[in-house]
Amino acid sequence: MSYRLSALSRALRAAAARGHDATPAPVRRVLARPAAHSAALLVTATALLALWGPLSYNGYVLQLVCLYAVATLGLNITTGYAGALSLGQGASFAIGAYVTAVLVVSHGWPIWAALPVAALAGLAAGALAGFPAGRLGAIGLAMMSLGLMLVVNDMLIQFQSVTGGNNGLAGIDARLWFGGEPVSTPWVVAIVIVVVASVSYWLHARYRTSRLGRATVAVRDEPIGASALGVSGYLTKVVAFAAGSALGALSGGLFSFLSAYISPDAFSSNLSILFLVMVVLGGSGSRLGPVVGAVLLVLIPLRLDAYPHLNNLLYGALLIVLMRLRPRGLFSRTAAPAPQALRDLAATPEVEVPERAPGEPILKVTDLRRSFGGVDALGGVSMELRRGEIVGLIGPNGSGKTTLLNVVSGHYPPTAGRITLHGTDLGGLGAAAVAKRGVSRTFQTPKTFPGMSIEEHLALPAVHGERDEAMRDACRRGALTLLELGGLDPHDPAAGTRESRVMSHGQLRFLEAAMALGTCPEVLLLDEPAAGLSAAEIEGFERVVSDVAAAGVAVVIVEHHLDMISRLVDRVVVLDLGTVLWEGEPGDLHSVDSVRAAYMGVA
Amino acid sequence: MNGGRLKVDALRVRYGGVTAVEDLSLTVEPGTCLALLGANGAGKTSTLRGIGGLESAGGGIWLDDLRLDNLPASRRARAGLGHVLEGRHVFKSLSVAENLRVAAARAAHKPELDPLDLLPELRPMLQRLAGGLSGGQQQMLAIARAVAGAPRVIMLDEPTNGLSPKLVGRTIEILADLRDAGFAVLLVEQRVEVAQKLEADVVVLRHGHVAHRVRGTDPELPDLLQAAYLS
Amino acid sequence: MDEFLQTVLVPGLADGAIYGLVAVGFATLFTTTGVINFAHGQMVMLMPMSVLVAVGAGLPVWLAYVAALAVMVVVALTVEWTAVRPFVQSGQSASWLLSTLAVSVVLAELLAVPYSGESRNFTYGVSKHRFDLAGLAVSPAELTAVAALFVVAGLLVVFYRRTRIGLELRAIADDLDGAEAIGISRARASQIATVLSALVAAVTGVLVASTQLVTPSLGLSYTFYGFVATAIGGMGSIGGAVAGGLVIGVVSQFAGVHVGSLTVNLTVFLLLVVVYVVRPHGLFGAAPVRAV
Structure with missing residues (x-):
């Protein structure tokens, strides 16, 4: 049953694709309009x-x-x-x-x-x-x-x-x-x-x-x-x-x-359920699906009117089967067009990359603490981040690196301590408010939006507040390069339709980072961006991070790839058990015994 | 006799489209310890979860002559595969005693090694809720709970993670006791120190593949490892 | 005051006991599987309906009860297989919500088959003839309902605390991975929890039928009332379910007597809104820790 359904939908999709290719582009654009x-x-x-x-x-x-x-x-x-x-x-x-x-x-x-x-x-x-x-x-x-x-x-x-x-x-x-x-x-x-x-x-x-x-x-x-x-x-x-x-x-x-x-008889509880089944059958979140759901579920029951009870049994059974075999309904594509974002991005000019030179401090964390059920994940962390600087945050598992990012980005409120951006307090603000003030981030597992196309992802981030032109262009250029690295060519028409649920882990990582740059952040927090990437991809990623930092973005990068850290960052902060164990130049990292002991257990 | 032999042949673990572990083979004999070392994301945890049945995996897995790879996780555990998970996973709303009791109730037979003999430090806290214990205490409980299930092979995923140096030392003692009691011990670690002190066989993983197989006593191990971290 | 006791408190507590039992049924399944069964109200109605049909088919009453219990167990296992197991502790609430809702639609329709959806009198339960008890007119059915709530809740608490299977169910609820790693089967735990919840529904159903007519279309209302009791008491808490049920029983009875019978649903609905605005995790539930 499920096999036949999928074979049928494959055939339909192939036919649609053939039709799509045969239609001239202007006509296609008109046909795609609501x-x-x-x-x-x-x-x-x-x-x-x-x-x-x-x-x-x-x-x-x-x-x-x-x-x-x-x-x-x-x-x-x-x-x-x-x-x-x-x-x-x-x-x-x-x-x-x-x-x-x-x-x-x-x-x-x-x-x-x-x-x-x-x-x-x-x-x-x-x-x-x-x-x-x-x-x-x-x-x-x-x-x-x-x-x-x-x-x-x-x-x-x-x-x-x-x-x-x-x-x-x-x-x-x-x-x-x-x-x-x-x-x-x-x-x-x-x-x-x-x-x-x-x-x-x-x-x-x-x-x-x-x-x-x-x-x-x-x-x-x-x-x-x-x-x-x-x-x-x-x-x-x-x-x-x-x-x-x-x-x-x-x-x-x-x-x-x-x-x-x-x-009142006409408005029983079954009516609500009927509407819900129409949406789910047609394809919840797709644009055409609900119409098809409504057509099917008005027409089929009319044929069954002669048999009492059969209609409601049918709705119920249909819903059970759907949830098991095709939970996203007949029309399972939910992406919508957002071509402007891609066009803007693709039109970004080449930028001159200046020399990297960290400027004045912009983000300041003072004695930051965060505990979970009595356990201190952060036990008083203080650090500073300068404009255009790249700081590497390393430490063994459970040392509090990700917690630190989560508290700074507003996803966890701090238990105690201060976080200031340009002197204004961020502590206690929600994640969305922190993001609007210019702190952007990525996550260990990329947090992308499975039901959206590539271009929609890129249309989501907005720039809040003032940024100079050079920094803006550098961020855009960086986002563009990231997409290319991930094989997500913005000139490819598929970028308008391909949903991120079908993309690979590595591609999602690049897409997520491109979105983070899309907000043109003042502070960019990257949580293990290189995990699962190949050597060539890591190298490309490094170049982008370095370029945007040169344009003035301050970057904190949590990473286990120590070679990447030593090539990329200006300064390393080592966390262990929720406190700063060591801080200094990446070149000195391997010679510090306490770091070797904490990080690799090498006595 | 406590121990059994764990044999893994050409293990493969995938998440979505990403391969976490590829073509990994290993054997752990009773009374010995094998340590999987490597950087984060090298596939160590995926290996244990694949063997334990918590993640679907390809390849063959045997406990002595019993083939495990087509059994669900719970059946593998009852067949004698103990698994101390990364992040402890104790039952927080159960008391320490209940944590041990529930594991013992599922065991195929009475454990020859009483978990409280192995970990006497748990005795005074038997009536406390596991959720109220410190991280180190929860780790000890997680090990005790696995032992209570009368396993023949014990897999431990980063048991020293987040522990103070003193507790790291204690954990190494416990692991040595387990090995000496005849269990086959399969250990995942980030600290070389643990493998060295246990004189374990070491498999260094990199990007889901075996990079090196050495003895834990090999003086070159730290350098090999550093090279693997820096890939 | 006496008037209040007689017209509000006595029937309110009796109704509340039934809502509490529905909520206890929810909690039984939810703690282990993380699934709330939207068809639970229909399961409640299924018990007396099965007894009626079995008696109608000529079985003696005791055998009808046995047959009805067998039906409950078989239906529960089917529900578990179609709508619960695929979503155990998965966090995909939309999926199990729709699945159990679908089961609810199917059951409701099947319940309407035997007597064309008409209400039926049920005479094989506890007597609803009132007698005088310390100056109050109460019926054995009302007393039994309240007693049953405490007995069922108490038995469940003992079951979870003292028995091996109870302990295993709690272990699964606490930590699915940890439980599987020590040999507890999630499929079996899910089956046990569903059957247990169906047995609670069976008791509830007999009591519902003993105090009022068996009306197949009321299943969804009982689901709603039981859920509000759950929301008041906190998700997954048996003590909270008992308290929540009794609270809405008395409050809705008060509204029914003093404002009008058609305001009962409204009152319960407003109670739900107030609880959500004031204390979204229930009076006894704890706020979950946010996870990034």
């Missing part, structure tokens, strides 16, 4: 509608698919982009449906005014739920959204005077003006549904390619790595919740108009 997909959706749906007529059975199904797609696209923002598994999309749908119904039935609002208000209500509900929910892990979020759904169902019955209780609301007709007569043609509702669906698709795709959308996906894939680039997670989740819920409510509003009668 607006093109959106227009295609609109034209196809309108044509089918014209063919079948909005009142026919097929026409009704088409409208149902379109409006469900809107809710599914919204849920894809919350669950796919932000990674927040929500069981509450049914609640947003119900809120939108009832707000619309009440405005239309009780107050005679026109369709063009009722639907935006429904979306706003969904937005507000989503934001309200998102503020506490954005701080939660996946489990808390899922449970909270489940609770929200139960509550909304109760409220529909509770506020009987407004919602009609169990009897529901009837006579939800489209009007063109406040208090006007209901329009007699079904075309108004049909056209509105189709147009809203295609506009929703465009909005949802634009969301993904926007700066916010990119940050959202980065936080989903690797929150720690995102924070090291100055991207903080909380707001991206709240906004995704609100936006997803707004589309869910809009979809509910359309549902009200399509069915003209609603009651």
Whole structure:
């Protein structure tokens, strides 16, 4: 089963690639735009509608698919982009449906005014739920959204005077003006549904390619790595919740108009799960997947209507099988285009590399301590780092090197001591705030974003604060060289589509370092950058580090390759058991007995 | 008789696309100690995890005549492969006594060497929670726990890491006791000193390959090692 | 005051005991496997439903209970194999969340098959006829629920502290690698924890059915209530589950009596929001150490 699926998807992908190659580049660029997909959706749906007529059975199904797609696209923002598994999309749908119904039935609002208000209500509900929910892990979020759904169902019955209780609301007709007569043609509702669906698709795709959308996906894939680039997670989740819920409510509003009668029965908990299965089946986080999920899961169940129970059993079984065999859904590609970043990078001029000359001290660490459950990982470390200087930080395993980097970069708060950058205190700031002040870093295991393309990775880092032109160019040039070293040619069209989940460890290392340089940092912290690299790659890496240091970036490098340390750094700091054991020129390292003893156990 | 012979043939360990260990063969006889030395990232820990079954690995692994490589980690342990993991991995919310008890309960037979005879310093802290012990004490507990499981081969991953010089000395004593009690001891270390004092056979790893095989008593070992570190 | 005791405290504690039992069931599975079973509420409903079906098929009541327990164990092992084991201590919460949710959908639908989803009266449990106890009208079912909560929680605590298997489950929960390195099988531990959790669900189910009608569609609500109890008490803590369950039982009963029966879910939901805002790791849980 899994073999056949993958063979099929391979064949499809090969066919797509052939088609891709045969299309001229300008046409390809137009076809890749969300607006093109959106227009295609609109034209196809309108044509089918014209063919079948909005009142026919097929026409009704088409409208149902379109409006469900809107809710599914919204849920894809919350669950796919932000990674927040929500069981509450049914609640947003119900809120939108009832707000619309009440405005239309009780107050005679026109369709063009009722639907935006429904979306706003969904937005507000989503934001309200998102503020506490954005701080939660996946489990808390899922449970909270489940609770929200139960509550909304109760409220529909509770506020009987407004919602009609169990009897529901009837006579939800489209009007063109406040208090006007209901329009007699079904075309108004049909056209509105189709147009809203295609506009929703465009909005949802634009969301993904926007700066916010990119940050959202980065936080989903690797929150720690995102924070090291100055991207903080909380707001991206709240906004995704609100936006997803707004589309869910809009979809509910359309549902009200399509069915003209609603009651609480239509909004059971299974509806939320259905939306979730649509997203997961289509491909959570991909742009086209949710639409396909909605189409499949409206059409298939209609064929099974004759057999009771079978539909829900099918959803459940499908989800179980999916999680085992194809957990990322039918459309598993989630990368989105971000060509500007690559173009900018590729256009960086050659730079003149000045002589390396460490300048004034910029980062100062004073008596820094950090303990974990009573064990001192750092027992009072003091050191200074000068502009343009490269310091090698070495020591045996568990000596506190990585902890020192983590405390300086804001990933762990210090237990005691001070960290200052240009005299301002960094202690107690979060990782994203520290990154924004010009401290960038890499990790022992590269923290990259598996669902993003190479170009998207490079579009993530932003330069905060003032940097002189030469330093900026040197950083860019360095990033470019790193990419080339990793075989990630920015001129290769694959850079726009290749996701980092399929890249090798070494490539991820270069990509991560290129991102760190993308922020044009004042201080660059590198945690074992050479691990797993070949001799030639290490040499190239060294040259880049040396060049950016010459341009003024201060570098701390944790490394076990002592030869690399001795070639590259101006100064070595040896840590042992959380304190500075020795500090001096790399050339003197091998002659110091205490260092040999601590580091290699050579007596 | 405590010991058994561990034989590893053409071990290969990969993570994702990266090869951590390639074509590594070694044999540890009962009553002897073999030390794997090398810089960080040379593949030492991956070797032990591959042998222990915590990482999927290719190649053949035998404990005496029993083939281990197609068994899950828990079955290998019950067959007599003791493994003191890097980072200790004691059960923090269990007491010291419970840590030992849970290991003994899974053992194939009663251990011939009582872990508390080997490590009498644990006796006064039997009722304390393992999570409240110092790093050195946790290391001792990790060794005792492996012994409680009645192993025939004991693998230890950087047992001296992060310990004070005094405790490093004590650890070397314990390792010597284990070897002399007849266990086959496979040791991963960063400190040459340990291998030297134990007079172990040494395999120096570099980038996942065997760089040298020497005796721990070989006077050239520190230089060989320094060369391997500096690659 | 008497009125409060009679209308809020007695039924509140009885309901709370059931929510506490659901939370204990969560904790049993979660501590060992790191998985929260969204289908646990359905497992609770599965027990009385199986008894009803078995009795309906003509079995004597005692045999119906045996058959129902067998069903619980078989279903638990199937759930374990499909939705728990692949994700034991993996940290991939989205995967097990969706898997167990899927199981929940399937079970809910299967539960709706025998009596077309209608509520049924269950007369094979503990009597719900109230009698006078020190001036309060209480039913044996209510008393049994509260007693069962403490007995089950107590037995589990003893099991984890005193038995070899209990110790092994705690070892797995503490450190998966360390446990495998001393010969504890993760697959077996995951199976044992799932079956244990299903047995807790079986007790819960009989008590639910003894105090109210068997309604298949309530499974997800019980999952939610049990989770809120877990959130209040702290993830994985059995004592916390007991306390959390009793708290939401009494608070929701109070809201139901004094505000309106449809505000019960709302009250429990608000309780969850408050707990998350004030103390995200529960009243008894410890904040996890952040790892880079």
